[in-house]
Amino acid sequence: MTEDVTPALAEAAERRLKGFSEADKGRIRRIAGHVRGILKELDLDLEDPNLSETDFRVAMMYREMFEGLREGAEPRVTTFPNSEGYSGMVMEKQIPFYSMCSHHLVPFYGHAHIAYIPTKLIMGLSKFPRILEFYAKRPQLQERLTEQVVTYLEEKLKPMGAMVVIEARHLCVEMRGVKKPGAVTVTSSIRGSFLEKAVREEFLDLLRRP
Numbered sequence: 001m002t003e004d005v006t007p008a009l010a011e012a013a014e015r016r017l018k019g020f021s022e023a024d025k026g027r028i029r030r031i032a033g034h035v036r037g038i039l040k041e042l043d044l045d046l047e048d049p050n051l052s053e054t055d056f057r058v059a060m061m062y063r064e065m066f067e068g069l070r071e072g073a074e075p076r077v078t079t080f081p082n083s084e085g086y087s088g089m090v091m092e093k094q095i096p097f098y099s100m101c102s103h104h105l106v107p108f109y110g111h112a113h114i115a116y117i118p119t120k121l122i123m124g125l126s127k128f129p130r131i132l133e134f135y136a137k138r139p140q141l142q143e144r145l146t147e148q149v150v151t152y153l154e155e156k157l158k159p160m161g162a163m164v165v166i167e168a169r170h171l172c173v174e175m176r177g178v179k180k181p182g183a184v185t186v187t188s189s190i191r192g193s194f195l196e197k198a199v200r201e202e203f204l205d206l207l208r209r210p
Contacts, residue, residue: 013056024063031059065100068137075130077156079121087160089199091115091206092128101172102139110168110184115203116153117160117193123153142168142187150189161192163203 013032017025036046036055044051067073093113101108114128135148146166153162165188174181193199 009052012053016056016060028056028059028063031062032056035059064137065098066138068134073134073137075127075134077127077131078124079157080124082118082120082122086118086122089115089117089202089206090122091203092125093207095129095132097129097132097136097168099136099138099140099142099145099168101170102141104172104176105139106171106175108140108142108168108170108172108185110166112149113165113167113203113207114149114153114163115194115206116157116162117199119158119160121157121159123157142166142170142185146187146189150191154191159192161190161194161199163191163194163200164189165203165207 013029017028020028032055035058039046039051039054046052091114093111095112095114096109097112098107098109100106112132114132116123131149131152132145135145135152146164150162150164153159153164165186167184167186169182169184173179173183173185190200194203
């Protein structure tokens with residue numbers, strides 16, 4: 001806790017930290033202290049009721065937004081034998097996500113479209129969003145996020161091929177710099193059989209369908 005935090009604010013902070021481990025409590029307190037320092041450098045009135053607990057609100061938000069950095073946070077992926085011998089495409093599209101740009105620490109958000117063609121293993125459908133969320137919940141680049149998701153599928157499923165397309169809006173583009181609201185960034189990563197034109201076109205055709 002910083003020296004300028006009043007007893008009332010310290011008590012409110014401790015209530016927010018109830019139930020956290022001692023390690024997490026210490027980390028949140030330290031982040032809150034740094035945030036409070038930024039607010040002071042901006043000459044903001046920290047006695048304003050709207051700002052008095054902002055440091056802890058931001059620290060708690062960062063803990064949630066960066067959950068993917070926590071040791072043990074990697075999702076457990078349930079796989080099943082491909083006993084039916086299914087050899088077609090498995091695709092889940094329009095999966096929403098939120099992340100934070102590692103260049104400016106402002107949000108980017110959008111949808112991911114993920115597909116693979118199985119060999120011996122298939123994966124529970126609920127795991128697509130969990131894999132995406134795990135890699136999104138950290139300071140991130142859209143290009144890297146796209147590669148990480150497709151690599152995860154390759155390593156866990158050993159599929160014939162996999163493909164990931166991500167469409168996202170970046171507030172670092174919309175709020176600052178060029179200030180272009182509505183601009184959408186599209187990234188893709190293609191592995192294995194999806195390098196074949198016919199397979200890739202099937203993916204794109206499925207993507208276009210409502």
